[in-house]
Amino acid sequence: MEIEFQRVGKKYESGQEALSQVSFHLQQGEMAFLTGHSGAGKSTLMKLMMMIERQTSGQILVDGVDLRTLSRRAIPHHRRRVGVVFQNHQLLLDRSVFHNVALPLLVSGADSQQIAKRVRAALDKVGLLDKEKYNPMALSGGEQQRVGIARAVVNKPQLLLADEPTGNLDPKLSAEIMNLFQEFNRVGVTVLVASHDLALVARMRHRVLTLNQGRMVNDGGFG
């Protein structure tokens, strides 16, 4: 999936300006990091891509299509093409790991055979195949995060967004998670990871976008 921001601004009703004049272009199959202090607008930028929020100025083009032209009814279909991983894992505790990962497939109406196959493939990729029957609560923080990643990729999205995916994990686990993202990127998925862990980001040697108070202050380098 190809993403292009053109002078995008987001001003909340409270008057707070979360993003202003943000422009960048993420090519199909590219991997990049998004850094900046907390409150710099990283989450807002991701929410705009998910159409959780709408920009107040500028254009966001996804595969060449202006997101503003999409109706409310089109939003779910847009979201099915995007996988998201959040710091708070947003796993449902009333069902097993398997059923958590199956959710995006259920929502898009896959049949049960397809669901079983794809869920196990996704769990295999994150190394949790043996934990499919567990309740997410019984897993460690790192394992929960990997369940979240499995859920984000189970639908074979064209874009993977991760907002602070290593937020409360130790460095070793963080590196493992980052390697996972890199693997997905290698098979052609466009990946954007928001993180304030500058040391880790620098080690990954990918393009880095830096936000400061809602403005894009750095694009390129390795942090």
Add this chain to the structure above:
Amino acid sequence: MVQKPNQRGATRESIKATKHNWPTRTSFSPSKYFRQHQTTLTESFMRLVNYPLASVMTIMVIAIALSLPGGLYVLLKNVQSVTDQWEQQSVITLYLFPNLEDTQALALSHRLSAQADVASVEYISKEEGLRYFERSSGYEQIMSSLPENPLPIVLRVIPKQAVDITTLSSLQALRDQLAAQKEVDYAELDAQWLQRLANILSFGQRFVYALSVLLVVAVLLIVGNTIRMAVESRRDEVLVMKLVGATDAYIRRPFLYMGFWFGVLGGFFASLCILVLSWWVSAPAERLIDLYQSGFQLQTFNADEIVLCLTISAFVGVFGAWIAVNRHITTIELQ
């Protein structure tokens, strides 16, 4: 990022080119659609089973609310079937104008007996009337002291139809028609008690209808409130579903099915209540009826009425859920 005018220009052109290829909807597949519905139907039922106490309470409140108008309806149906069987010879008494000649009265009598809906006409002259009056009332002295006979000529018209609850209105029409004859001073249909009964029954009917509407609204509110709480308790799930691309219809569906189950099960237990109640009252009721007449069968909810009860309650359940879900699902948004 370094500005690249050429590339940006190219992208803009590609907007136009690709705009209509955007897959805003997945293609519709009937098998997928029915599979989803079937899954949701069973899952929403299992959800009720998993919270037995709360579910049973809601279902019982609905059942009680529905069995009240249902029971009254059965009662009314029985009263109606009893009164339908009561009939009597109907008589319309015509009091003619006092100054009318005998010949004119006789002509009217002949004319009326030729009418299709009239069985016979009995002619009571002034003299016959006076004799009858003297015999029956005990006012002989007063009557004989009068200078002349004050009684008018009377025609007793016997209609072909016997009077009962179903023929009352057509007999009333006949009476009105007879009253409109120029010779007739006053016409009276001897069915006052039946008229009163008809009025009481139609009052009862309206009472049951009004009560039904009120209680159906109550069921709507009960289901709505239960579904509202269900949506609230599944807030996290709704949010995650929205995040992974669930349509509003998909999110709404399990709650609508939940309303459906509440409605159907409430209707089922309401029907059961009515059947048990009518069985319970049947013995004394039949003994009571035997005192007056035989050949009457106590009626209860029949199959058609059970189906109707279930249909109405299922519809009310889904509708109540629909209102609640639409109001609450839009308030749960990702942020």
